[in-house]
Amino acid sequence: MNVPLLDLSGQYQTMKKEILAEIDAICDSQRFILGPKVEKLETELAEYCHTPYAVGLSSGSDALLVALMAEQIGPGDEVIAPTFTFFATAGAIARVGAKIVFADIDPVTFNIDPEDVARKVTPKTKAIIPVHLFGQCADMDAINEVAGAHKLIVIEDACQSIGAEYKGRRAGSMGDYGAFSFFPSKNLGCFGDGGALSMTDEAKYKMVKIYRNHGQSNTYIHDYVGGNFRLDALQAAILSIKLRYLDGWTAARQRNAMEYRELFRGEGLTGEIKLPEEASYPVRHIYNQFCIRIEGGRRDALKAYLQENGVGCAVYYPLSLHLQPCFKAFGGKPGDCPVSEKISGEILALPIYPESTSSMREYTVAKISAFLKK
Numbered sequence: 517m518n519v520p521l522l523d524l525s526g527q528y529q530t531m532k533k534e535i536l537a538e539i540d541a542i543c544d545s546q547r548f549i550l551g552p553k554v555e556k557l558e559t560e561l562a563e564y565c566h567t568p569y570a571v572g573l574s575s576g577s578d579a580l581l582v583a584l585m586a587e588q589i590g591p592g593d594e595v596i597a598p599t600f601t602f603f604a605t606a607g608a609i610a611r612v613g614a615k616i617v618f619a620d621i622d623p624v625t626f627n628i629d630p631e632d633v634a635r636k637v638t639p640k641t642k643a644i645i646p647v648h649l650f651g652q653c654a655d656m657d658a659i660n661e662v663a664g665a666h667k668l669i670v671i672e673d674a675c676q677s678i679g680a681e682y683k684g685r686r687a688g689s690m691g692d693y694g695a696f697s698f699f700p701s702k703n704l705g706c707f708g709d710g711g712a713l714s715m716t717d718e719a720k721y722k723m724v725k726i727y728r729n730h731g732q733s734n735t736y737i738h739d740y741v742g743g744n745f746r747l748d749a750l751q752a753a754i755l756s757i758k759l760r761y762l763d764g765w766t767a768a769r770q771r772n773a774m775e776y777r778e779l780f781r782g783e784g785l786t787g788e789i790k791l792p793e794e795a796s797y798p799v800r801h802i803y804n805q806f807c808i809r810i811e812g813g814r815r816d817a818l819k820a821y822l823q824e825n826g827v828g829c830a831v832y833y834p835l836s837l838h839l840q841p842c843f844k845a846f847g848g849k850p851g852d853c854p855v856s857e858k859i860s861g862e863i864l865a866l867p868i869y870p871e872s873t874s875s876m877r878e879y880t881v882a883k884i885s886a887f888l889k890k
């Protein structure tokens with residue numbers, strides 16, 4: 517049996533006609549950059565994310581970058597981010613010339629540990645970037661409390677968590693900004709690169725729109741050095757269509773996660789295999805990833821065994837960011853963030869995409885069982 521980690525082709529077939537009709541109409545109009553399709557998507561995204569404003573951008577990485585640029589964060593400033601996340605979270609901080617201060621994570625949710633954040637605030641700290649990793653929100657009340665006490669900007673990295681909730685509040689609506697990615701493998705993906713930034717404050721909204729288009733406040737008058745961070749009409753139109761299906765896909769991912777739990781329990785594997793846990797606070801977990809853990813240095817062998825048997829799986833993330841070669845200058849060393857360092861050696865993502873089938877999950881769990889009995 518072949519079980520891909522992700523396969524978007526089935527999902528595309530269900531909306532192919534709608535999407536091709538939109539693409540056709542946009543090609544006829546020859547209006548490709550920003551314009552009414554992007555504005556329509558921005559309104560829909562703001563509504564979906566329970567925020568007053570959203571701005572369509574070129575990628576999730578650029579969304580993080582633009583938020584930092586719009587806040588004039590740069591050399592001499594410090595920004596706190598988790599060490600266990602996709603590279604882009606920290607990359608954005610380095611790109612504006614600020615110092616990345618890496619915080620360790622909570623072992624249950626894999627999200628930034630608010631107590632470690634509080635310990636790492638200095639007079640130079642300007643912002644915190646909590647990441648809602650794998651589809652589950654970070655402990656935003658605790659993070660906002662630290663931010664409030666020190667007047668720090670909070671940029672939620674919601675690139676894996678569109679529609680996720682924390683105590684009933686949506687990802688991207690709890691900080692000053694929320695960054696979203698529409699990379700094809702995200703829960704809401706477009707047909708290329710795309711992203712967005714949400715915000716609650718009107719002045720920040722206006723500033724982000726200026727930065728999106730080369731810092732241009734009036735035609736050919738540039739008050740700031742921004743960049744080309746624009747979303748295009750084709751991607752926006754595709755996203756508007758796909759957004760209508762998102763809650764259905766989320767429900768399917770949640771069902772798939774529940775089914776995995778039953779299967780692992782049924783096989784009696786929950787001692788050796790640690791299943792992803794939901795936080796102690798109320799969440800809507802949207803399962804961008806379903807990551808199990810296996811201790812005792814057996815993760816890479818399990819991964820190889822599953823791949824040999826046709827099961828797609830992947831390691832997010834094998835090396836904590838404070839140990840990345842390009843961030844050497846920030847002084848990170850082994851032992852600085854012990855929880856992240858341990859988990860990065862144990863974690864393994866299994867297929868969870870909405871269209872994956874029960875028999876795929878049965879096969880996957882059976883193969884994990886066979887590996888453990890070897």
Ligand SMILES: *Cc1c(COP(=O)(O)O)cnc(C)c1O
Pocket residue numbers: 575576577578601602604605647673675676696697698699709710711
């Ligand atoms: C995907 C992702 C990004 C970057 O998004 P792109 O659209 O690929 O630039 C940033 N942060 C996290 C946590 C992500 O998963």
